[in-house]
Amino acid sequence: MTQLRPDQKIIAAHVADGARVLDIGCGSGVLMQELAEARSADVLGMEINPAKVAAAMARGLSVAQGDALKDLVHYPDQSFDYVILSQTLQAVKRPDLVLDELVRIGRQAFVSFPNFAHWRVRLSLLVGGRMPVTRLIPEQWYDTPNIHHVTVDDFRALIRDKGLQQDGQWFLSGDTQTGRGAANLMAEHAVFLLRR
Amino acid sequence: MGTMQNADRHSQSVKLDSPLSLDCGKQLEGVEIAYASHGALNADKSNAILICHALTGDQYVASDHPVTGKPGWWTRMVGPGKPIDTDRYHVICANVLGSCMGSTGPASICPVTGKPYAMDFPVITIADMVRAQAMLLDHLGIDRLHAVVGGSMGGMQVLSWVAQYPARVSAAAVIASTSRHSAQNIAFHEVGRQAIMADPNWQGGEYYDDGGAAPSAGLAVARMAAHITYLSEAGLTEKFGRRLQDRDAKTFGFDADFQIESYLRHQGINFVERFDANSYLYITRAMDYFDLSEAHGGLLAQAFAGTSTRFCLISFNTDWLYPTAESRTILQALHAAGADASFVELESPFGHDAFLLENAEMEAIMRGFLNGGRVV
Numbered sequence: 220m221t222q223l224r225p226d227q228k229i230i231a232a233h234v235a236d237g238a239r240v241l242d243i244g245c246g247s248g249v250l251m252q253e254l255a256e257a258r259s260a261d262v263l264g265m266e267i268n269p270a271k272v273a274a275a276m277a278r279g280l281s282v283a284q285g286d287a288l289k290d291l292v293h294y295p296d297q298s299f300d301y302v303i304l305s306q307t308l309q310a311v312k313r314p315d316l317v318l319d320e321l322v323r324i325g326r327q328a329f330v331s332f333p334n335f336a337h338w339r340v341r342l343s344l345l346v347g348g349r350m351p352v353t354r355l356i357p358e359q360w361y362d363t364p365n366i367h368h369v370t371v372d373d374f375r376a377l378i379r380d381k382g383l384q385q386d387g388q389w390f391l392s393g394d395t396q397t398g399r400g401a402a403n404l405m406a407e408h409a410v411f412l413l414r415r
Numbered sequence: 416m417g418t419m420q421n422a423d424r425h426s427q428s429v430k431l432d433s434p435l436s437l438d439c440g441k442q443l444e445g446v447e448i449a450y451a452s453h454g455a456l457n458a459d460k461s462n463a464i465l466i467c468h469a470l471t472g473d474q475y476v477a478s479d480h481p482v483t484g485k486p487g488w489w490t491r492m493v494g495p496g497k498p499i500d501t502d503r504y505h506v507i508c509a510n511v512l513g514s515c516m517g518s519t520g521p522a523s524i525c526p527v528t529g530k531p532y533a534m535d536f537p538v539i540t541i542a543d544m545v546r547a548q549a550m551l552l553d554h555l556g557i558d559r560l561h562a563v564v565g566g567s568m569g570g571m572q573v574l575s576w577v578a579q580y581p582a583r584v585s586a587a588a589v590i591a592s593t594s595r596h597s598a599q600n601i602a603f604h605e606v607g608r609q610a611i612m613a614d615p616n617w618q619g620g621e622y623y624d625d626g627g628a629a630p631s632a633g634l635a636v637a638r639m640a641a642h643i644t645y646l647s648e649a650g651l652t653e654k655f656g657r658r659l660q661d662r663d664a665k666t667f668g669f670d671a672d673f674q675i676e677s678y679l680r681h682q683g684i685n686f687v688e689r690f691d692a693n694s695y696l697y698i699t700r701a702m703d704y705f706d707l708s709e710a711h712g713g714l715l716a717q718a719f720a721g722t723s724t725r726f727c728l729i730s731f732n733t734d735w736l737y738p739t740a741e742s743r744t745i746l747q748a749l750h751a752a753g754a755d756a757s758f759v760e761l762e763s764p765f766g767h768d769a770f771l772l773e774n775a776e777m778e779a780i781m782r783g784f785l786n787g788g789r790v791v
Contacts, residue, residue: 277779279787
């Protein structure tokens with residue numbers, strides 16, 4: 220059984236017991252299984268890769284093959300307690316439109332992403348002059364699924380523009396939490412809990 | 416086995432106590448439903464799974480067919496230790512109303528006239544088939560099904576089950592199916608029906624008497640046309656291409672020069688041995704009339720309003736009879752209704768027929784889905 224990623228651990232720790240949850244970009248359902256077992260959550264998943272959908276379904280999880288940008292529109296308003304978009308925002312074609320859907324469908328939305336303004340990423344571009352390849356951003360520029368690299372400050376600006384409420388924010392350096400002070404520079408990874 | 420009822424009955428028949436009310440407004444008296452069952456029913460009758468068969472299928476889902484001698488049509492899926500595990504579940508498969516393997520259909524004797532119904536048999540619907548199945552379950556004392564599972568027309572019955580008897584279905588698996596018959600679907604069926612009715616032996620459906628010949632040529636053509644829709648173009652090319660059948664050159668005649676011609680003729684000839692032409696007319700009509708949203712104000716989601724059933728939808732990428740878009744339409748309605756629904760499009764070169772063939776992913780998904788029900 221694959222381990223939870225650090226951002227998934229933070230999300231799992233902050234989901235209320237018995238909640239109704241939609242995990243978008245759920246992969247083969249590692250976080251879904253954790254939420255179902257540890258939080259008695261009623262969890263549905265959405266995943267674009269059919270092989271991962273099949274693997275999750277074979278484990279008895281409820282996962283629908285779909286594309287966040289096209290298929291979230293079919294869910295009713297506020298039909299989930301939480302909607303989770305973990306490490307997927309930077310890979311969708313229009314992150315801003317997906318964010319609108321998240322806070323429409325969910326009473327609250329967890330969004331996590333790798334921070335492109337982390338000092339190691341900045342240094343890599345500054346010194347090496349090449350697109351950064353790091354632990355959290357391991358692909359080359361030509362084969363990366365991350366088509367919209369985003370920084371903590373970029374994301375803060377977007378949620379401010381959209382007038383969204385922040386119910387929580389967590390930052391990770393390595394696998395441990397770090398302060399929010401210099402997050403844009405020091406955090407490798409960010410998790411936000413939002414509401415409309 | 417104590418209180419467990421035993422077990423594998425390859426075919427038996429029940430005569431329904433009360434008349435069956437049909438969508439056309441008529442009542443059908445003395446309906447018989449033939450069914451097979453596999454695996455033991457547990458003491459509280461909570462482990463029953465109903466399998467719904469396709470157009471030309473029957474109750475022989477996991478046991479040898481009495482006419483052809485071939486193994487059941489879904490032995491990869493149903494049996495001890497299989498994804499639909501008869502060591503765990505009591506599996507029931509009933510021959511649909513209107514068919515010809517023991518359930519009442521146009522070839523059955525009408526209790527009023529003492530003669531076969533033929534075209535006096537009322538036009539039936541998918542919902543009527545499901546009503547008859549529900550009456551069978553009433554007779555068996557099974558109130559709630561652990562799951563209803565079906566591919567193709569079987570999937571239409573599964574959807575109807577949930578819409579008609581929402582409290583009786585815990586889980587519903589709909590494979591390679593649709594919520595309504597499209598113009599193209601109806602068109603292919605009409606070709607088949609016209610082939611049967613153009614056969615001089617059909618005689619307005621009255622071919623059962625005095626040892627007369629059945630409209631086998633027409634039924635075979637209907638089967639050949641339909642069979643093409645069950646396969647993919649790529650699959651046909653791979654299996655047959657333009658290869659010739661047992662000859663080195665074209666004959667400049669109308670023999671089955673090509674392997675594909677020989678194959679289709681073979682499919683047609685085999686089919687007429689086991690199927691009644693009038694049943695083919697009636698069941699294809701039932702499929703053409705199927706549009707689940709129609710009875711719900713045109714809103715498919717309304718058919719599933721308030722459902723607590725878990726759903727599993729599977730489509731195949733080369734199925735052009737009921738393409739993936741049809742499953743997506745069902746999925747969107749289920750999401751709009753707030754239902755717990757899974758969906759995946761699996762890859763297969765085999766077109767619509769893929770649901771009947773070996774597919775490790777489908778088998779793993781079915782096992783996970785049936786065993787994954789949360790304990791309430």
